[in-house]
Amino acid sequence: MRMAIEILQLLVQSADSWLFEGNRSGLSDREWMALRFLARANRFSRTPTALASFLSTNRSAASQIVAVLQNKGLVVRKPSAEDKRSIALCVTGEGETLLERDPINALRDQIVALEVPDRSQLRDTLRRVLIGLDVAERRYHPGVCSQCMFLVESGEGKDHHFKCRLFRKSIDQKEMTLLCTYFEGRSGKG
Template structure:
């Protein structure tokens, strides 16, 4: 228990470097979370509903957060290519530039100095902890496509291609590393 408390304290300290800063960088913590999510989300998860699911909030609250990002020119609304009745929230060039100043980059820059084996263990351990937390809280877990049971890989070499069985859509290999709110872990 003592080590678990120490780890929690270290996580809180690391969060202090990029969270709880109020509007010092021009965005609230929730707005930063939304912008980061939209920058890392796959095309199926760039909707107001998916954003609300990721933030663990109502669609109305997520829409208010999106409105701030729209007002600041960091995101734009586009008609969904998949369903014309839906909208997609896309990061603008200004949003990409803004993310270069993201306070969380300092933590990322320290992480990249670790050995690959340490990074892999840390990633896998944090993933297991987050999955358990989501299960305990009855939240839907968001994760990357390449860990999802719906991802199907066919072919090899130059003929290699991917498909999401849930959406019945082909997806590019680069999309397999993006976040999806419809994620289901492989058994």
């Protein structure tokens, strides 16, 4: 139990890099979370509804955050290529530049400095803990296409391609590492 309490305290201390009062580089912690998500989200998840789900808030609150990001020139609204009735939230070049100064980068850099086996163990352990929490709370969090049960791979050579069974759309290789709020882990994990 004592070690568990120590680990919790260390996690709380590390959270200071992404949960904070006030502003850092002109954005609140929730605005940073939204900007990070939109920069890593796939085309199906760059919507106000998906953002609200990611932030665990309602669509109205997510829209207010988007309005702030839009007023700062960090995000633009574009008609969705998937559904013309919807909009896609896209990070601008200015938003990408600001992400280079993201307060969470200091924590990322410390994780990158770990040996590969330590990084892998940390990732896998945190994933198991979070999956346990999600199951207990009946929540789901975004994941990447490459680990999703909806991903279908077919063909060989030049004809090799990926498809999302949920959306019935092709998935580019570059999209395989982007976040999706519709993610369902394989084997019931996720």
